[in-house]
Structures are given as structure tokens and as C-alpha cells.
Amino acid sequence: MNWQNDGRELYSFKSSVLRNSSFYFKPAVSWSDITISHNSFREYDAGFIHSNVGHSAFGGDSDWRLSLLAYCNTNFVGLATKLLSPTVHFDVGYFNNLPYAKEAWTSDSKKLAKACVAVARKDWDAYEGSWGFKSLPILTASSRAAPTLESSYTTWITQNRDTIAEMKRLEEENNRLFIDAYGLADELTPDVPIEQITLTVNPAYRYGGKLSEAELWTRFCEDSMQELVSYAVGCIMGRYSLDEPGLIYAHSANLDFDPNRYASFPADADGILPLTDKEWFADDAANRLIEFISVAWDKTHLEANLRFLADNLSPKKTESSRDTLRRYLLGIPRALGHPFHEHLDSDSTLTWTLIPRPLGH
Numbered sequence: 001m002n003w004q005n006d007g008r009e010l011y012s013f014k015s016s017v018l019r020n021s022s023f024y025f026k027p028a029v030s031w032s033d034i035t036i037s038h039n040s041f042r043e044y045d046a047g048f049i050h051s052n053v054g055h056s057a058f059g060g061d062s063d064w065r066l067s068l069l070a071y072c073n074t075n076f077v078g079l080a081t082k083l084l085s086p087t088v089h090f091d092v093g094y095f096n097n098l099p100y101a102k103e104a105w106t107s108d109s110k111k112l113a114k115a116c117v118a119v120a121r122k123d124w125d126a127y128e129g130s131w132g133f134k135s136l137p138i139l140t141a142s143s144r145a146a147p148t149l150e151s152s153y154t155t156w157i158t159q160n161r162d163t164i165a166e167m168k169r170l171e172e173e174n175n176r177l178f179i180d181a182y183g184l185a186d187e188l189t190p191d192v193p194i195e196q197i198t199l200t201v202n203p204a205y206r207y208g209g210k211l212s213e214a215e216l217w218t219r220f221c222e223d224s225m226q227e228l229v230s231y232a233v234g235c236i237m238g239r240y241s242l243d244e245p246g247l248i249y250a251h252s253a254n255l256d257f258d259p260n261r262y263a264s265f266p267a268d269a270d271g272i273l274p275l276t277d278k279e280w281f282a283d284d285a286a287n288r289l290i291e292f293i294s295v296a297w298d299k300t301h302l303e304a305n306l307r308f309l310a311d312n313l314s315p316k317k318t319e320s321s322r323d324t325l326r327r328y329l330l331g332i333p334r335a336l337g338h339p340f341h342e343h344l345d346s347d348s349t350l351t352w353t354l355i356p357r358p359l360g361h
Contacts, residue, residue, distance in 0.1 A: 001049065024049045028056035029068045035090040038196055039081050041072035043117055055092050063110060069117070070109035071100055073171070074178045075188050104181035112174040119167050123199040128230065134245035136231045138224065139296060147298040149305040153224065157217070160201040167197050225312040229328070232292040233285070238267035242296065265295045275330050286326040 002009055003024070010016055025048065031041045033053045043065055050056035057068060071077060077098060084094045125132040138149075141156035175190035195204045203216035211219070234240040238249040238257065242264040249257060254271065274284040281287075293309065294302045303321070310321035313328045 020050070023056070023058050026058055027062070027065060028058050029065050029072065030054055030056045031072070031090065031095075033091060034088050035081055035085070036088050039072065039078045039090070040198060041069055042120075043069055055090075055095065057095065066110040066113040066117070067105040070113035070174055071105060071178065072098075073113075073116075073174070075175045075190065075192075076178050076182060076184060079188065101181060104178055106177065106181075109174060109177050112170050112177070116167065116170050116174070119163060119170070120199065123163070123201055127200060127227070128234070133247070135240070136228060138228060139242075145298070148301045148308070149228075149293065149297050150308045152297070153221065153308075156224075157220075164194070164197055164199060164202045167199060167202075168192055168194065171197070222312045222314075225309050228309065229289065229313075229325075232289050232296075233273070235262075235265055235292060236268050236273060236285070236288045237271065238262065241265070241267070265292055277326065277330050279326075285329045286322065289325055289329065290322065 001007075007018065007021065010018060025046055027046050028044045028048070028050065029041055030044045030048075030050065031039065031054075033055060044056065059065070059068070080098055081090050081094065084090075084097055121132070124130050125134065126137045127133065137159075138152050138156045141152055141159060146152040146155065171192045172190045175188075175192065179185055179188050179190055194202070195208055198205050200206055201220075203220040204213075207216055207219055231240060235242060239247065241248045241262050244261060248261055249267075251257070259267065259269075268283065268288070273288065274281045275286075276284055279287070290302075290306065293305050297305050306321040306325070310319075310324035310328075313324055315321070315324040316327075319327070
């Protein structure tokens with residue numbers, strides 16, 4: 001949104017309707033207009049705006065927002081929303097009719113809400129879509145250098161299970177506080193189903209459905225390996241670095257590009273990454289990915305690491321791990337979100353070329 005000069009350009013449009021703009025970009029507690037399964041209220045930091053499908057509540061300071069979060073994300077409010085709203089919508093009018101008792105908004109509930117926000121924020125920041133993304137968790141899960149990719153993944157999964165269990169404990173304790181405050185122990189339980197623990201690292205929430213627990217974690221592993229490849233491509237193209245956290249480069253044409261920030265694993269020199277179904281270039285995508293794995297983990301376990309990675313990227317029975325990685329990379333250039341060129345050589349070799357840092361025209 002272009003809000004330069006307090007939104008002058010937006011206000012100049014004849015069809016423009018900007019409601020409650022005085023609340024734009026202020027911290028808020030927000031929720032979706034569509035509430036089908038269970039209520040989910042979130043804290044928004046400064047810098048966002050509300051809409052007719054993403055309602056927001058504004059009021060006091062951070063303590064007020066934490067108290068409101070603790071109250072709204074309870075089984076009690078979950079029941080109240082269903083009683084107040086005869087449809088799947090839960091707009092501001094219904095929200096204003098929620099019953100609450102100030103005495104229930106205690107320091108304990110604020111502490112629980114603060115802890116839940118911290119867990120949720122860490123979970124959100126573990127993925128590239130977050131502005132707060134620093135590094136792939138699988139690379140930093142172990143306090144000491146892990147020898148293999150599989151051992152790093154195992155450590156991370158153990159941490160994820162603990163995180164899910166902790167969030168479940170916090171939410172159920174928060175439910176218990178409000179159930180006791182409203183005298184509803186005979187009507188409600190504090191229990192929170194595992195699929196309602198809304199963390200990305202929780203496969204029961206992330207995938208849902210009728211998959212068994214083993215099937216859920218298998219799918220999570222497959223997605224995690226895809227995310228590792230995505231992050232590796234980011235490191236290859238200079239977006240990220242194994243030496244520094246967070247976003248390193250997001251310009252084009254090599255503007256202000258500093259190769260010294262990639263000592264452990266050099267970013268691609270010219271910003272052009274060939275993707276081929278055969279090994280035509282020493283620095284093609286598959287070879288650079290293999291190099292990344294050899295640097296990120298102990299090189300003496302390279303073959304085992306490549307096998308673990310490839311085994312979770314839908315390998316074919318007759319393929320080597322390297323062949324699987326090459327085929328996987330060749331099949332997803334559009335999904336990687338980078339500009340690319342496509343070329344079919346005279347010998348029917350298909351080549352995709354990623355060009356996120358074009359040097360010339």
C-alpha cells in the first residue's frame with residue numbers, strides 16, 4: 001500500500017473508500033471474519049492494516065492486547081462465538097457482544113499469552129515467508145555441529161515435539177484459568193486437540209485429514225527436505241549465507257553485491273544457475289546443491305546425506321541420489337519463485353536457467 005503523504009494518492013481515487021484509516025498500521029488483535037472450526041485471534045505488530053475479512057481490535061497497550069489474546073483464544077470464547085453468530089461469519093458486531101469479566105484478566109493469563117506469542121513467533125520465523133526469518137532451523141538445531149543431515153533432522157523433530165507439547169500445555173492452562181473464573185468447570189474442559197495447536201511445525205495442524213501420526217511426520221519430512229533445497233538455492237544465489245543470519249541480498253544486476261559475505265559457501269559468481277537433465281556444467285544447480293550439502297554437514301558423510309535428502313524427494317527406484325536431486329530441481333523452476341529462461345537444445349536436452357541477479361539486459 002502506498003501511504004506516502006498520508007495516503008494522498010489513494011484518497012484521490014474517485015472510487016476510494018478508506019474506513020477508519022486513523023487505525024492503520026497500529027498494533028492490534030486480529031481475527032478472520034470466517035470462523036468455521038474454532039476461534040483464532042492473533043497479535044499484529046505495528047505496520048499492518050485491517051480489512052473486512054481480517055477484523056482488528058484496538059485499545060490499550062501491549063498488556064491490554066495480551067489480556068485480550070488470552071481471553072479470546074479460550075474454549076469459552078469458542079463456545080460464545082458459536083452462540084452469538086448463527087453463520088460462519090464473526091464480525092466486529094459479534095465481537096463487541098462477547099461477555100467478559102475484568103477480574104478474569106489476571107497477570108497469569110497475560111504471562112500465558114506472552115509465552116504463546118513467543119512460541120508462535122518463533123515458529124513463524126522458522127520459514128522463509130517470514131520477514132524475521134534468520135536461518136533454516138535444521139541447520140541450527142544442534143548446539144554442536146551435527147555430522148549428518150539425518151541427525152540434524154532428528155534433533156529438530158525432537159525440539160518440534162517439545163514445542164508442540166509446550167504450546168498445548170500453555171493453551172490448556174489458559175483455558176483452565178478462564179473456565180474457573182466463569183465457573184464453567186461442569187460445562188467446559190480445558191483440553192485442546194492436537195490439530196488445533198496452530199504451529200507450522202505441528203503436522204497434525206499443518207496437514208489435518210485422516211493421516212496416521214507416522215504418515216503426518218513422513219509428509220513433514222518430505223516438506224522439510226523441499227524447504228532445505230529452497231534455502232540452498234537461496235544460498236547459491238546469494239539471498240542467504242551460511243555465515244550470516246537473515247536476508248543478505250535482494251537487489252538485482254549485482255548492485256551492491258558483496259561476495260565477501262559468503263566465505264563458507266560462495267554465492268554464484270554471475271547469478272546464473274543452469275538447471276539441466278544432464279551434467280553439462282560444473283556449476284549447475286545440482287552440483288551446487290551437492291556442494292552446499294558437503295559444506296553444511298560433515299563432508300565425510302556426503303553420500304549418506306545426499307541419500308537421506310533424495311529419499312524424501314520422491315525418488316525413482318532406478319535413480320541414484322544425484323539423479324533424484326537433478327530431476328527434482330529440473331521439475332520445479334517455477335515453484336522456486338525465480339525468473340528463468342527455458343531452452344531446448346538440438347539434442348533434446350532441456351535447460352532451465354535461473355537469473356535472479358541479471359548482469360546485463
